[in-house]
Amino acid sequence: MKEVTYEGLTFEPYITREKIDSRIKELGQTISEECAGQNPLFLCVLNGAFPFASDLFRACEDIDAEIAFVRLKSYDGTGSTGQVKELLGLSDNIEGRTVIVVEDIVDTGNTIVRLIDTLQKKNPAKIKVATLLFKPEALEHDFKPDYVGFSIPKKFIIGFGLDLNGRARNLNDIYILKEN
Numbered sequence: 001m002k003e004v005t006y007e008g009l010t011f012e013p014y015i016t017r018e019k020i021d022s023r024i025k026e027l028g029q030t031i032s033e034e035c036a037g038q039n040p041l042f043l044c045v046l047n048g049a050f051p052f053a054s055d056l057f058r059a060c061e062d063i064d065a066e067i068a069f070v071r072l073k074s075y076d077g078t079g080s081t082g083q084v085k086e087l088l089g090l091s092d093n094i095e096g097r098t099v100i101v102v103e104d105i106v107d108t109g110n111t112i113v114r115l116i117d118t119l120q121k122k123n124p125a126k127i128k129v130a131t132l133l134f135k136p137e138a139l140e141h142d143f144k145p146d147y148v149g150f151s152i153p154k155k156f157i158i159g160f161g162l163d164l165n166g167r168a169r170n171l172n173d174i175y176i177l178k179e180n
Contacts, residue, residue, distance in 0.1 A: 001173055006164045011157075011175035015150060020132070020160060020174065023149045024052070027130060028059025031100065031147060038125075039064045040098040043090065045115070046071040047169065048104035051161040052132040052149070056102060068092045072111055095123045100147075104161045105133040107154070109141035133157070133174075152176075 001013035031040075042060075044053035046069050057067050070090050099119060106112050112129060119127055130147035137154040158164050159171035168175075 003178065004158075004168070004171065004175055006158065006167050009164070010178040011159075011168075012178045013173055014152075014157060014176040015160075015174040017160070017172040020149070021055070024055045024132075025059050027147050027149060028056055028061075031056075031130065032060045032062040035060075035063055035065070035098055035100070037063075038098045039066070040100050040128075041065070041092060041094060042067040042100050042102055043119075044069045044102045045104070045111070048161040048163065049102050049132070051169075052104055053102040056130060066092075070115070072115065090119075090122075093122075094119065096125050099124045099127045101127060101129045103129065103131040103145075105135065105157075106131045106143075106145055107135040107138040109139050109143045112145075113141045113143055132160070133162075 001016065003010055003012050005011070040063070042053060042057050042065060044050060044067060053067065057065065068090060101112065101115060101119070103112060106129070112131075116127055116129070128146040131145045132149040134145055134148045134151050135154050136151055156177040157174055158168035159174040161169050162174065163169045
């Protein structure tokens with residue numbers, strides 16, 4: 001793995017695809033055990049969670065499950081705007097169902113807390129959150145994801161779905177902003 005540069009910023013390798021794949025398999029096994037017989041709805045938060053959601057959904061092949069998508073946005077460049085914009089909403093009926101919200105990253109918690117609040121109004125049986133990455137130091141809410149791939153420091157990262165102004169999502173590994 002070598003360094004990559006986007007928009008004049010240099011990023012160094014941080015988490016390899018092999019580690020990501022291994023952790024997703026572990027999470028899939030845990031979710032499959034905990035949600036056996038429940039037909040959960042995986043709710044992928046686009047765009048960033050798409051690679052994670054795809055792999056996680058397939059790692060749960062031992063259970064009957066469905067997947068749907070919502071699109072939210074709260075980032076601009078390398079920082080959170082503090083505003084969450086719902087761009088594409090959920091049309092599935094989730095009443096009485098277990099919903100597993102799949103996020104690429106939980107940092108401030110603004111996006112996930114707003115989404116959970118919106119989903120609660122649709123009367124699901126329960127809502128669980130699976131996130132590939134979690135920044136506990138950045139959290140501004142009393143919230144902890146149910147399933148965490150990796151806890152990471154409060155640094156900007158790209159790759160495996162995470163972007164810088166729409167770019168770098170297609171990188172197979174995760175990269176962290178290099179300190180000067």
